[in-house]
Amino acid sequence: GENVEQHPSTLSVQEGDSAVIKCTYSDSASNYFPWYKQELGKGPQLIIDIRSNVGEKKDQRIAVTLNKTAKHFSLHITETQPEDSAVYFCAAKRSGTYKYIFGTGTRLKVLA
C-alpha cells in the first residue's frame, strides 16, 4: 500500500548549522509533496511544497529537492535557529485523490 518513510526520527543540530530530513514514498503516482512543521500542541503548518514537475524549490532558508526516479524528496534548512525546533512531517499525494500520506515525523532540536 501507500507509504512514506521519513528519516531521521530525531535530529539535533547546533544553531547556524544545516539540517536535512529525507523522505521516501512508495506510490509512483504521487505528484505533490508538502512539508509541514508542527509545534507542540498545534496543528501542522505548511512550510514548503513541491510538485512532481519540479526538481527543487527554495524559500529563504528552506529548500526542498525531489528525485522522482528514486522516489525520494528532502527538506533542507540552512542557518538553523532555535525557533526552527519542532516536529517536521513530509507528505505525499497522488493526482485525483484528496488523501495525504504522511511520514512518521522528525523531531528537530536546534541547540543554541
Added chain:
Amino acid sequence: EPEVTQTPSHQVTQMGQEVILRCVPISNHLYFYWYRQILGQKVEFLVSFYNNEISEKSEIFDDQFSVERPDGSNFTLKIRSTKLEDSAMYFCASSEEGTIYFGEGSWLTVV
C-alpha cells in the same frame, strides 16, 4: 490570515459516549478533511468531503464515524460510541485545490 478553527480544543469523554468535533474551514475553501494523530505518531487521513458528500475515506473511518456540513460554515466529525483507542488529536483541514491547511486540533481523551 484566514485559518481553520476547531472546537473544542480538548474533550474528555466516557467510553461509549458520542462526541462531536466542530470545525470552521477557511471560507472560500471547497474541500474539507479530518485527520487524526495518536500521541507521538504520524498524522493519518480519515475522510475528505466535497460538494456535500464524502469523496474519500480511510479504513479507520468506519461506521462509528460520520461527517456533516450542517450549514454554510461548519464541518463536524461525529464519533457515535467512543472507544479507548479513539483517543487522539483530531485535525480538521480545508483546501481550495491542492494545498491543505490544518486547524489547531481537538484533543480527544476517552476514559
